[in-house]
Amino acid sequence: MKESFAGGIQRIEQKDDRTLFIAWTDGRQQDIDVVALRRVCPCAGCKDEWTHKPLISPASIPETVRPIFIESVGRYALKVGFSDGHSTGIYSFDTLRGLSDTHDA
């Protein structure tokens, strides 16, 4: 089991056309590619509930997909409404922190 992050988000903003910037309360800063975010949607329609295998192929998500809104879910996650009409994914802070940081890449 991965260790759970106890903190939260200090600052969140749109960095550029397809990059979401998050400053975490522990000081870590992360750039997240929003197209990649859509491709790893953790909802039950996009990921098998038991095997966690993706049910959508990355290629089926166009490069042009963008968020419409991003909002907080309780104290532990974000919900993203995407331009392809998909908005059922709840991204926990642990999931988000596990994503690759496009700034370092």
Added chain:
Amino acid sequence: MNILSEVSQRIFRKPSLVTEDAVRQALRVVIDPDLHKDIVTLGFIKKIAIEGAKVNVVVELTTPACPVKEKLRGECVAAISALVGVQEVQVEMTAAVRKTTRVDHAEKIPTLAGVRNIIAVASGKGGVGKSTTAVNLAYALAAKGARVGILDADIYGPSIPHMTKAPMPTHMDGQAVIPPESGGVKIISVSMFGSADKATTLRGPMVSQIVRSFLQQVAWGELDYLIIDYPPGTGDIQITLSQLAPITGAVIVTTPQDVSLIDVRRAMQMFDTVKIPIIGVIETMSYFICDGCTKKHYIFRSGGGQKLATEHGVPILAEIPMEAIVAATADAGEAIVKAQPDSYAGMAYSYAAGEVARQVAVLTMNDQSGLKGFRLEWRAL
């Protein structure tokens, strides 16, 4: 009047002897036992007035239900009295409950904008006295001077209106219902909403929708504490509530037996998953005191709540005894902390409420969880 006191009188009457700075410095020895910082650093000193040898100080605590209020007051008086030139000290203790959320969640749920802290009262299974606990915590906090509301979200068995004799809501503020009051506490129950009586036969998504709408459509106004009576267990409604409402912390109610503890562990895991801090555990039906003697009879097993609290690293807030009067007062529509404040259970609940207020104040001051209740609109660039 002898010559010595006359001289000292003359010296001490000089206003220059006591300064505001000196008083402020003196008060730095008074440490808040929960926040481990002195009350000056914490910004609790709201006013220092000096008039000759008379000093008047106003201290603002983070909760009117502070259990160590008198102790702190005594320490303040002692610290100031020790200053040269001070003959009379008056320390007034006030309170302003701080808000949990750093960013207003007004945009997401405008009706909760004036609510400073939301406390979930939850349990692993039904019948452990969760609603009784919610009601008594609410009335005990109100008795200590806080503005309190109860949201009865136990969709499968809403019992708060019965326990408080709360009337049906009759007024609206725009689209929002104005909660009726009973004994100075604002009360809203799912049972007051037409759609709720079908809830027992509704399934997940529908139930979540009902919870959502009645969270968003109640005009709570200004509250220090909103107590949410959760349905027992760990289903859709509990998770929806935890996602929608910016909850400060959860109070877990359990009876001492192992079967109750197994389920309650699951409830605690749920709060961990959604990162709602657990304020502490309240154990109900801990022991029985019969009419004839003062011996505590542990009918169920003893120490279950303590075990759970230790295991999870959270405080046990109270052990509530079984007393016939608890159920009798609940059925009569009055909280035991109001009807029989000197009973064992009444005192235990009153103590628990003080502990809840204290833990909430600590959580609020040490909150490291960052932004809450935000929404970011993505712009086309």
